[in-house]
Amino acid sequence: MVSANYIQDVISAGLACDFIQVNGDDGTHFDALIVSPEFSGRNRVQRHQLVYQALGDRMRAEIHALSMKTLSPEEWAQQQG
Template sequence: MSVIEQQIEARLRAALAPTEFTLENDSARHAGHAGAASGGHYNLRIVSSAFAGRNRVARHRLVYDALADLMQNGIHALAITALAPDEV
């Protein structure tokens, strides 16, 4: 696991206390992509009670808030599946 992946996981675990967490680095599939040099491509699946009663946009905001500076330097693209525990 890379340093950036460790930072992503640590921040999201601290901010959202997920019951499930999966982060996949998909950067190899995007080699040569114009923006890929500034950071990686990731797929995130996260289940947290913090998402209960929130719509998809609000859930994504919680994730983006926890990763704010990494979105500027380290993460180029982040595909998010954010679920409440009762949605699993």
């Protein structure tokens, strides 16, 4: 079984993150808020592809579902007020 902290660590290791929070307590379903400068100028699909790339085969083997909110630092700053 995979933990939210493990997923968070894997994403952080493969993608520059200004902020990341992964939640999920059943070991297969997770939701993530990820803020990365690598998301600037990219659409949602491209951003999700970067996260999937960081996770590699874990998306197929260990994680059943991952819901993501992906923001650039600028978008994150706007949301924070």
